Amino acid sequence: MKRGTPFMFRFLIVICSMMILVGCQRPSDDDPLQGTVVNIVDGDTFDVNIQGMGDERVRPIMVDAPEICHQHDPPACEPEPYGEEATAFATDVLLGETVYLEQDESERDQYDRMLFYVYVDEDQMFQEMLLEEGLAEVVVYEPDVRYEEAFYEIQEEAQEREEGMWGGH
Template sequence: MFRFFTIFFSMFMILMGCQSPSDGDKLQGTVVNIVDGDTFDVNIRGVGDERVRPIMVDAPEICHQHDPPECEPEPFGEEATEFAVDVLLGETVYLEPDVSERDPYDRLLFYVYVEEDQMFQEMLLEEGLAEVVVFEPDVRYREEFYEVQEEAQEQEKGMWSL
């Protein structure tokens, strides 16, 4: 419960202008660990380490240590994970909320910007390393994401090359 109030208070303070990341409506943090192509840990300023799930994208799965030995990674899962490592690990990110705060796995949900105007979700989609998934009510960039995905499909990039 304390963590919820800490996050809520931090978001409130940012929105009220008491903390000044480059863009007033975004949290700022540093990516400290990559789990896979669409899950990573961010040290959020004023909050601490949190697991983050980028909104509206689903990257192919990889196998983790806790998975059964017969686990097989999905095609392009390793590439999506490597892409996340290359683009995000150790970098400052800007986190824009939508409606939902967390997913069923307790991961924070955000639109993730590598630079203030370059969204990680769009980068994954451009490379064909993720597909659009829509979970209402978090749909702010639905049309834009589908356009990026369609272009990757037309160019047969990444997972669309199979």
């Protein structure tokens, strides 16, 4: 056996061990969480398979889309105007796609849904898209207010253009 072989063997073991450990770490606070949207509940609620966490129900922060009827609702339930359109929009934009998730102050809402700003790519936030289409309105629950001013501006522009629910029904 050549001299230095045990050193090289130990060196490779250390490097491989480090690579395995790095691969098993959860993302740091600086790294955005990401996952794949696996189910759409309605225009503002969906399930995401988040890397390192599994499936989680997600509620995009600061927007409220009109409601639809679900299986558990009474038979007389009627969807709110534009609820079905918001759900279809969420399905078209999100289902099966990778999303990037940014938290504000709160981690979960009263229904145990994770709260995030949801990005479909680096510079395209789902909340902004819903507001631009007039398929949601801004709702503020402090302390999660990071994009409040920008969201209200987008909503006002949609109202001026009479987009979606702002166009009258």
